[in-house]
Amino acid sequence: MSTKVVIGAQWGDEGKGKTIDILAGKSDVVVRTSGGNNAGHTIEADGVTYKLHIMPSGILNPRTLNIIGMGVVIDPKVLIEEIDGMESQGISTKNLKIDSRAHVIMPYHIELDGLSEKARGKGDIGTTKKGIGPCYMDKTERSGIRMCDMINPEKFSTMVRENLKIKNKIIELVYGGTPFDADAVIAEYSAYAKRLAPYVTDTTPILYDSIKSGKEVLFEGAQGILLDIDLGTYPYVTSSHPISGGVCVGSGIGPKDIDECIGILKGYTTRVGNGPFPTELNDEVGEQIRQNGHEFGTTTGRPRRTGWFDAVIAKYAVRTNSLTSIVLNKIDPLGNIGKIKICTAYEKNGQIITDFPPTLEELAECKPIYEELDGWTEDISNIKDFKLLPIAAQRYVRRVEELCGCKIASIGVGPGRDQNIDL
Numbered sequence: 001m002s003t004k005v006v007i008g009a010q011w012g013d014e015g016k017g018k019t020i021d022i023l024a025g026k027s028d029v030v031v032r033t034s035g036g037n038n039a040g041h042t043i044e045a046d047g048v049t050y051k052l053h054i055m056p057s058g059i060l061n062p063r064t065l066n067i068i069g070m071g072v073v074i075d076p077k078v079l080i081e082e083i084d085g086m087e088s089q090g091i092s093t094k095n096l097k098i099d100s101r102a103h104v105i106m107p108y109h110i111e112l113d114g115l116s117e118k119a120r121g122k123g124d125i126g127t128t129k130k131g132i133g134p135c136y137m138d139k140t141e142r143s144g145i146r147m148c149d150m151i152n153p154e155k156f157s158t159m160v161r162e163n164l165k166i167k168n169k170i171i172e173l174v175y176g177g178t179p180f181d182a183d184a185v186i187a188e189y190s191a192y193a194k195r196l197a198p199y200v201t202d203t204t205p206i207l208y209d210s211i212k213s214g215k216e217v218l219f220e221g222a223q224g225i226l227l228d229i230d231l232g233t234y235p236y237v238t239s240s241h242p243i244s245g246g247v248c249v250g251s252g253i254g255p256k257d258i259d260e261c262i263g264i265l266k267g268y269t270t271r272v273g274n275g276p277f278p279t280e281l282n283d284e285v286g287e288q289i290r291q292n293g294h295e296f297g298t299t300t301g302r303p304r305r306t307g308w309f310d311a312v313i314a315k316y317a318v319r320t321n322s323l324t325s326i327v328l329n330k331i332d333p334l335g336n337i338g339k340i341k342i343c344t345a346y347e348k349n350g351q352i353i354t355d356f357p358p359t360l361e362e363l364a365e366c367k368p369i370y371e372e373l374d375g376w377t378e379d380i381s382n383i384k385d386f387k388l389l390p391i392a393a394q395r396y397v398r399r400v401e402e403l404c405g406c407k408i409a410s411i412g413v414g415p416g417r418d419q420n421i422d423l
């Protein structure tokens with residue numbers, strides 16, 4: 001029995017949901033540890049498509065316990081919608097537990113996310129406008145409202161009033177927005193609190209006991225390592241820790257309790273939102289990859305920016321997350337696009353750079369160095385055996401593996417549960 005961490009190893013949307021759903025089928029416990037409903041995880045199971053934002057992907061498996069850890073920020077309205085959506089499809093949520101310490105996304109967080117993005121003008125981050133940043137700001141500022149506070153009516157009412165005294169001033173005086181009515185917010189969110197209270201508990205002893213008794217535990221990553229507040233392309237990042245290290249602080253376990261770290265990558269690169277993207281393709285090939293891979297955001301519907309696979313990023317992911325293996329999803333969209341390129345290193349002022357640079361200024365000076373490989377035209381989406389893939393596809397996967405310096409455990413050739421090839 002083991003504990004596995006699954007993280008996105010690029011800029012998110014690497015197909016984590018699909019891989020987690022497959023692994024969840026063999027897991028006793030699935031834990032979300034960071035981010036909120038900025039995440040959008042698509043799962044295609046038995047002909048049905050599920051889009052999960054905050055609910056752990058293990059929910060589709062009736063025997064799996066699903067934990068939302070304290071590193072997650074929760075929009076109660078969205079979570080209730082997901083619970084209701086699941087229940088109406090006959091999927092029980094009785095195995096869901098929410099940590100008491102998880103912070104609550106309040107309506108003023110969502111408002112402030114939109115207002116601050118607008119105020120940034122051309123320099124906006126391109127956030128999902130779900131209130132993620134402002135909620136984490138309150139958490140670190142120590143004025144945030146946690147799930148345990150929300151289900152305590154008296155404390156909740158006091159905290160909302162205290163918070164709104166300041167938030168309303170910022171909304172009105174700094175941004176010229178419309179203030180919130182404290183009574184209305186308290187009434188609306190108290191109803192959500194009642195609905196969610198049965199799920200709220202201290203999840204840390206449950207998780208500890210599960211690990212100690214040898215259960216199979218899966219930590220479900222959200223976002224991707226380049227969106228990490230410290231290791232990502234700051235400030236074009238999210239406000240949490242989507243790296244493997246974030247799992248410990250987001251769930252209340254120590255690092256020694258992690259056995260495996262699995263990094264999810266796509267056969268190419270995508271990014272939603274603004275910020276640098278060295279291998280971006282603003283041409284016909286980029287558009288073809290977008291169409292072949294249906295690269296449109298699960299959460300916001302925005303077209304995803306597309307580009308070639310970047311091995312500098314992949315190596316950075318392996319190094320900063322102690323990756324023990326890689327899942328390379330979405331190699332099928334690379335079919336029928338002609339020659340395929342891989343970025344093996346960057347060139348900066350005549351120097352070869354193989355370590356992902358820490359600053360935007362250095363990154364802006366980096367030009368990708370490409371290696372060109374043959375493409376393929378065959379439909380590979382129903383192939384189950386690596387040796388039956390076109391030789392060009394096999395070579396592509398093996399070259400990516402070599403460049404990453406980490407074994408590829410499986411590859412994805414389609415969105416379905418069975419569209420994977422174990423290596």
Ligand code: GDP
Pocket residue numbers: 008012013014015016017018039040041042043044292293294298329330331332333411412413414415416419
């Ligand atoms: P996540 O945020 O990492 O869970 O990824 P998203 O769900 O936002 O985006 C990945 C999309 O690709 C989803 O629509 C998946 O159904 C789909 N997908 C996952 N793996 C594969 C694959 O190997 N091939 C193809 N064509 N689609 C895939």
Ligand code: IMO
Pocket residue numbers: 008011012013014038039040041125126127128129130131132133221222223224227236237238239272273274298
């Ligand atoms: P999953 O889990 C892709 C991006 C946003 C924006 C930046 C900050 O589906 O891979 P935020 O709303 O978090 O303050 O936005 O982070 N972003 C994601 N991009 N996939 C995600 O999640 C993302 N979650 C946040 O687009 O650039």
Ligand code: MG
Pocket residue numbers: 012013014039040041042298
């Ligand atoms: Mg996604």
